[in-house]
Amino acid sequence: MRVAVVGAGPAGVRAVEQLVRAGLRPVWIDEAPDGGGRIYQRPPAGFHRTPKALYGWEGGRAAALHATLDALKPQVDWRPETLVWNIQPGLLDPGRLDTVRDGAVEQLGFDAAILCTGAMDRVIPIPGWTLPGVTAMGAAQIALKTQGCAIGRRVAFVGSGPLLWLVAYQYMKSGAGIAAVIDTTPWRTKLHALAGLRDGAATLAKGAWYVARLRAAGILVREGATPIAIEGEDGVTGLRWRDASGVEQRLDCDALALGWGVRPETQLADLAGVPMRFDAPSHLWVPQRDAAGRSAVPGLYLAGDGAGIGGADVAEMAGARAALALQEDAGMKADVELATRLDRRLHAQARFRAALDRAFPFPARLAATMPDATILCRCEAVRAGELRQAARADAATGAAPEVNRAKAFTRIGMGRCQGRICGAAASAVLADALGCDVTEVGRLRGQAPVKPLPMPMPIPAGTP
Amino acid sequence: MSGVVETEVLVIGGGGAGCSTALHLALRGAKVVLLERGLVGSQASGANYGGVRQQGRHPAELPIAKRSHAIWQDLPRLLGTDCEFVATGHLKLARSAADEADLVAYLDVARDYQLPVRFLDRATLHRDYPWLGASVVAASFAPEDGSANPRLLSPALAQAARAAGAAIREQIQVTACRHENGRFVVEAGDAVFHADTLVNTAGFWGGQVAEWFGEPVPVRPHTPNMGVTEPIPYFIRPNIGVAGGGIYLRQIPRGNVIFGGGRGTGDPAVPFSRATPEATLAAMRKAVEIVPSLAGVSVIRSWSGIDGMMPDGIPVVGPSSTTPGLFHAFGFSGHGFQLGPAIGAILSELVLDGRTDVPLEPLSIRRFQTTP
Structure with a gap:
């Protein structure tokens, strides 16, 4: 069975650990040179500081995760500095990941994949x-x-x-x-x-x-x-x-x-066709999954902050749990005792996360009421006033009833980041201008490439 | 809204052709309702490349294209926006002696239709456009052509139609059509529409409408594969096409290079469409062959939409062969964006005057019917 894991942060490391333990040799892809995720991002070669100095109270966890990461590398198909720019879900045929490393593109088939795509700043x-x-x-x-x-x-x-x-x-x-x-x-x-x-x-x-x-x-x-x-x-x-x-x-x-706070990096899950839902407490669109990390797309699993913000400790547990779910679904012998233990701890953590979301609510009003002159989409230099104009019934193109149409009219979210930075604020501004709930204006749909892809690329071998 | 809606003209499909038809009918005082399954301009009309081109068209399309050219220039007055239409000129490139011969042959067609087109030999071409790749051997340049923003045209036409009194109904899917006692009965959403005249501008799905009236056509879904780069300094002024196809590209003054080539993937039943990585990568490679300095420029987005492709590559435009009062304009085969505005003007004449000066016989739906 060909298994791919995208991301080598806390979730990815613990997922791969369980896959290797089960005798699998996954393809493991990460954008960073040496893994660790954003939270435990490693310093460049030649920088020497102690984990305690780098990661504070989490120094021990960081050191443990890095040790596991390094130990796993020789046991997998490790591909650092590699971007997965597109995913085609495997429904009847095997799925495919489109990757690029240093300008060279490649297509990788997979029977099952765990997406541990992490989070970015909100x-x-x-x-x-x-x-x-x-x-x-x-x-x-x-x-x-x-x-x-x-x-x-x-x-x-x-x-x-x-x-x-x-x-x-x-x-x-x-x-x-x-x-x-x-x-x-x-x-x-x-x-x-x-x-x-x-x-x-x-x-x-x-x-x-x-x-x-x-x-x-x-x-x-x-x-x-x-x-x-x-x-x-x-x-x-x-x-x-x-x-x-x-x-x-x-x-x-x-x-x-x-x-x-941070928001999940959901583009690959979105492109793969995983249904998304608006999580009101965190004010975020998140991919739907079950408690073990299974998505509605067969063979596709989600773990870590990319599947909904939970933090690094939850990510480690969720990564391991998703790998066990993958094994169960593939008819392999999985560590049931560990799965049960993880389920219990993840459940307890979910309550704490809900409290954190209440403690640090997203200030949607601050976004919705930004002045007209504020640059909302920095990639395309679109100001908040232009988006509000697109919501007016007397605009030359009529009112944009949802955020993708507003994107079509104003170019908001059309640039290099594809709305990953401004999307939430844009939805808040548009919903406020239309006088509707933020869920009604929807979310910006993902489009490949999930991050910029340089021209030219040789055509992958085997392409007709 | 349930119940029965009475109207004079019902238009099915809110792409450029349908929205323009609603506008031109409403401007002449007709009572018109347009039904669109999604939002207007969601498919081929909104997702296309944005080329506004007469050069290279089949002679059967040229009279429509010429009429459209006049309307494109008049959009600010008609719609309150130019839809970012700029007459940058269209430069069609040849990469072989055979392609060059095709360009030369088309000069005669252009002359017959009073279409200004200028031939550029290799030396002139590379002098005027020094950024072109060495594989390009000749070109023909059509100064009236250019490009526009496809995301704006249909919504702006629909908005102007609304202002003129048309009812534009979005998010409503037509599920059945028939002709009964001299009137059209169209079921859509939870309503029934009665109309004297029916206009079928439903793109790929226009084939289904034609089938409902006993005139099936071999239309297939067409999903052009499109991409766009990050903004770079503006240097590609003309809209670029290539004899033999496979790649086309243009740059907008804000810097992004929009390119297309090959097919995406899609399912008209959903409807769903998407660019494929294979087509995007192939188009990127071809784009760099034509404009080598694009190497290293980042592609930031790709997309597709669903159009209707006819076996002969030209649309069905004109009256139904089975049902009086039914008019078709669909199957634009990947190049209907420029034609949309004129299609509305022409159909409004067919509906209200019973005739038009534009010759439509070569585009008749009859061409797909075998004589019994």
């Missing part, structure tokens, strides 16, 4: 967000984690979610200058959602600890605040924001990290 465009010096929260962390670089000398962190506090803390510890931490979620909301849960208490405690350390260092920390605009001409010079009592404030900064 940002809300605010005025000035395209200025040099503004990065996504996760990117700010990766710059620090993998290369020991801060994104500026005086950095403002704006957004919400556990990552906001973690990254700000990591910057502080590394000696980088911090201008402020501006959290759009009020403390009350977090307390209310997380209190009473065992894991919630730990998260609250961790968060409180970060906040206390940041405050103790004299850093401006504000919750329940709203960013208004990033200021600057050729680069970031400041941030205008509104505090919890509604008073407008301004601060100086030369760089800014922006992020409201």
